[in-house]
Structures are given as C-alpha cells and as structure tokens.
Amino acid sequence: MRISNETKVGILATVAIAVLIIGYSFLKGNDVFTSENTFYASYDRVDGLSVSKPVMVNGYQIGRVSKMQLQSSGKILTEFKIKQDYAIPANTIARIASTDLLGGKAIVFELGDSPTYANDGDTLRANIQRNILEQVEPVQKKAEAVVAVLDSVLSSINNTINADFQHNFNRSIASIANTLNTLEHTTTQVDAIVGTQRTKLANILSNVEAISANFKNNGDKITNILGNLESVSDKAAKADFERTINNANAAVADLQNIVNNINSGKGSVGLLLNDEKLYDNLNNASKNLDNLMIDLKENPSRYVHFSIFGKKRD
Incomplete structure (x- = not known):
C-alpha cells in the first residue's frame, strides 16, 4: 500500500506537535509519562x-x-x-x-x-x-565591627611608635644584647676560674668535711666542755657579785658609824660641829684679829720701829 505524501506530512506534523507539547510540559515541570x-x-x-x-x-x-x-x-x-x-x-x-x-x-x-x-x-x-548570605550577614557585621576596632588600635599603635620610640627601642635592644654578651663573657671567666681552682676547692671541701666529722665525733666532749665553762662562769659571776655587795654594805655601815659619832659630838669633827663655846671663841678671835689688822694699817708706828742711822742708845 502506498502512502501519499500528504499523509506523511500530516503524520510528521502530528508527531512534531506532540513532541512540542510534551517538551513544553516537561520544561514546565510536568511529567506526562508518570x-x-x-x-x-x-x-x-x-x-x-x-x-x-x-x-x-x-x-x-x-x-x-x-x-x-x-x-x-x-x-x-x-x-x-x-x-x-x-x-x-x-x-x-x-x-x-x-x-x-x-x-x-x-x-x-x-x-x-x-x-x-x-x-x-x-x-x-x-x-x-534563610539563605547562606543571610546567615553570614550577622557574622559579616561583627567582622566589620572587629575590623574597625582593629584599624583604630593599629592607628593608635602607629601613632605611638614614632621615630623616637623606634630609636629608643633599638637602643634598648642593643643594650640588652651587650649586657647578655658581657654576662656570657663573665660566665666564661667564672667557669675558667672554677676549672683552674677545682683542685683547691676540692681540698677545701675535704677539710670542711673533716672538720665537720670531728665536731660530730666529739660532740659529747664539746657539750661537756661548754657545760663546765658555763658552770665556772656562773660561779665566778656569783662570787664577784656577792663580794661587791658585802663590801658595799660594810662601807655603808662604816659611814653610818661616822655620821652617828659626828652627830653625838665625838671626835674633833663632832666637837667642832656641836660645841657652841668653841664656835663663840673662834668668832671672837676672828673679830680681834680683824681689829688688830685695822689698827696695824692705821698706826704702823706702834708696831714697827726703824731708823736710817740706827737705833738710839739711851
């Protein structure tokens, strides 16, 4: 059976329209087969x-x-x-x-x-x-705030670290380095000295150890010696103190006896202090002597006779 060209064209057009509808539906999200x-x-x-x-x-x-x-x-x-x-x-x-x-x-x-x-x-x-950008947005805002604060801090630091500060800082670092070098050199010298004197140090430590051992071995004897010395010192101190007190008491007693004798009129000092007649006699003698001196000054011729040509004979 022969198919005409018109029929073929019609069938082809129908298939094309069906494919177009199915494709359009598929592109719209419709599945026509399920x-x-x-x-x-x-x-x-x-x-x-x-x-x-x-x-x-x-x-x-x-x-x-x-x-x-x-x-x-x-x-x-x-x-x-x-x-x-x-x-x-x-x-x-x-x-x-x-x-x-x-x-x-x-x-x-x-x-x-x-x-x-x-x-x-x-x-x-x-x-x-929320989408990813919306979720990130709060973090982004916080990050921007942190960056702003960090920029302010860095600006402050930059203003603080001026040329003078950098120069002083460099000088400080150099000074610290020199100090460390000096300390290292000193340490090396001390190490060398210790190395050269190691034998002497060992001998000194040995002697110290021997002395310590002697003290340890004779500890009881040293304790006894110190005990005896303390006892002797205590006795000597007690003896001297008691003798001094006794001497002081005897001196005070003698002084009291002397005062009592004076008060009672015994002896020269007692009579001198307690005898009123003696006082009056001494007072009168003093007055007479005073009168004699006055008369001597006023009438010296009564008491002194002298001549240039010698004494006259009667």
Missing part, C-alpha cells in the same frame, strides 16, 4: 525559587515545583508534583532552602511523624530557611 500527586504550600516570599526547581528529602529528589501563582493576599501559592511512590505524612513541612552560594533555591520536605498521610491536592505547612 502519575504524580499534587501538593500546595503558601509562602510570603520565594526569593530564588522558580518552576521546575527540585523537591527533595534528605538530599534526594522526589518531585519538582510545577506552578507558582501570586494571590490577592500577597502570598505565593506554590504547586508541587510528587511521585505517587512516596507517601508524605500530613504534618510534613515544605521548606524553601538554599542550594548554593549563588542563591539557588529548592523545596526541602521535612517529613513529619503523623500516622496519616497527605492526599492529592492537600496544602502542606510552609517554612523558609
């Missing part, structure tokens, strides 16, 4: 989400976004096509999540634990996960 359940979720915003984006559970794709429609309330009603092979619990959450750093989005089902399952055409609970 049976699927339809679910819905309503979102306040769907940044980066578009038709044909995958619907995943634990990173595994179970469906796709088939339709998105803006409602009068301002919410976006999103339609999902899910293969009938997968049972979706009724309390499952359809969450918009980021898939890459460029802002790509996908629907992630967080499967619930309800014993009942969602039916075809049910609306699931919706949730939106």
Whole structure:
C-alpha cells in the first residue's frame, strides 16, 4: 500500500506537535509519562525559587515545583508534583532552602511523624530557611565591627611608635644584647676560674668535711666542755657579785658609824660641829684679829720701829 505524501506530512506534523507539547510540559515541570500527586504550600516570599526547581528529602529528589501563582493576599501559592511512590505524612513541612552560594533555591520536605498521610491536592505547612548570605550577614557585621576596632588600635599603635620610640627601642635592644654578651663573657671567666681552682676547692671541701666529722665525733666532749665553762662562769659571776655587795654594805655601815659619832659630838669633827663655846671663841678671835689688822694699817708706828742711822742708845 502506498502512502501519499500528504499523509506523511500530516503524520510528521502530528508527531512534531506532540513532541512540542510534551517538551513544553516537561520544561514546565510536568511529567506526562508518570502519575504524580499534587501538593500546595503558601509562602510570603520565594526569593530564588522558580518552576521546575527540585523537591527533595534528605538530599534526594522526589518531585519538582510545577506552578507558582501570586494571590490577592500577597502570598505565593506554590504547586508541587510528587511521585505517587512516596507517601508524605500530613504534618510534613515544605521548606524553601538554599542550594548554593549563588542563591539557588529548592523545596526541602521535612517529613513529619503523623500516622496519616497527605492526599492529592492537600496544602502542606510552609517554612523558609534563610539563605547562606543571610546567615553570614550577622557574622559579616561583627567582622566589620572587629575590623574597625582593629584599624583604630593599629592607628593608635602607629601613632605611638614614632621615630623616637623606634630609636629608643633599638637602643634598648642593643643594650640588652651587650649586657647578655658581657654576662656570657663573665660566665666564661667564672667557669675558667672554677676549672683552674677545682683542685683547691676540692681540698677545701675535704677539710670542711673533716672538720665537720670531728665536731660530730666529739660532740659529747664539746657539750661537756661548754657545760663546765658555763658552770665556772656562773660561779665566778656569783662570787664577784656577792663580794661587791658585802663590801658595799660594810662601807655603808662604816659611814653610818661616822655620821652617828659626828652627830653625838665625838671626835674633833663632832666637837667642832656641836660645841657652841668653841664656835663663840673662834668668832671672837676672828673679830680681834680683824681689829688688830685695822689698827696695824692705821698706826704702823706702834708696831714697827726703824731708823736710817740706827737705833738710839739711851
């Protein structure tokens, strides 16, 4: 049987139209060869989400976004096509999540634990996960604040570390280095001295050890000697002290006897102090002597006779 060219053209056009419809539906996210359940979720915003984006559970794709429609309330009603092979619990959450750093989005089902399952055409609970840039934004702000503080600190340090400070700092480092070199040289000299005098030091330590051993071996004798010396010292101190006190007491007794004798009028001193007649006689004698001296001054011729030519003979 011969097929006409018109028939061939018609068949070819029909196939082309069918392929075009199937391809268009596939590009829109519809799978015309498998049976699927339809679910819905309503979102306040769907940044980066578009038709044909995958619907995943634990990173595994179970469906796709088939339709998105803006409602009068301002919410976006999103339609999902899910293969009938997968049972979706009724309390499952359809969450918009980021898939890459460029802002790509996908629907992630967080499967619930309800014993009942969602039916075809049910609306699931919706949730939106912040994208990676939104999660990083608080950290970015903190990092910017830290960088600003760090810049201020570095500016302050730069102002503090001027040329004079650097010069003084370099001088301090050089001084410390010289001190360390001097200390190292001194240590080397001390080490050399100790090395050369090691034999003498050993002998000195040996002698000290021998002296210590002698003290240790004669400890009892030394203790006895010190005890005897202490006893002798105590006795001598006691004897001298007692003798001194006795002498002082005897001297005080003698002095008291002398005072008593004077008070009682015994002896020359006692008579001199206690005899009123003697006092009166001495007083009168003193007055007479005084009168004699006055008369002598006034009338010296009465008492002294002299002549240039000698004494006259009667």
